[in-house]
Amino acid sequence: MARLVMRTRSKPYPVTVGDETKYICGCGLSATQPFCDGTHKKTRDEPEGTLCWYDADVGRNELADAFPNIRTPSE
């Protein structure tokens, strides 16, 4: 099974427990899930209004209107 889920967040979620803060990946691209590894920086210059997908080498590809109603998790 596989699925596409659109992510619009371009930064991690900070989670603090006691004195320790961890950063949970919000972009979906981290190789160290569920933790952020900094890969979200590649999303910062995504063109507005363009759906992007990333390959195994985190190379960006762009689609226009390929999945007009794809589900987006709430932020």
Ligand code: FES
């Ligand atoms: S938020 Fe996904 S790698 Fe940082």
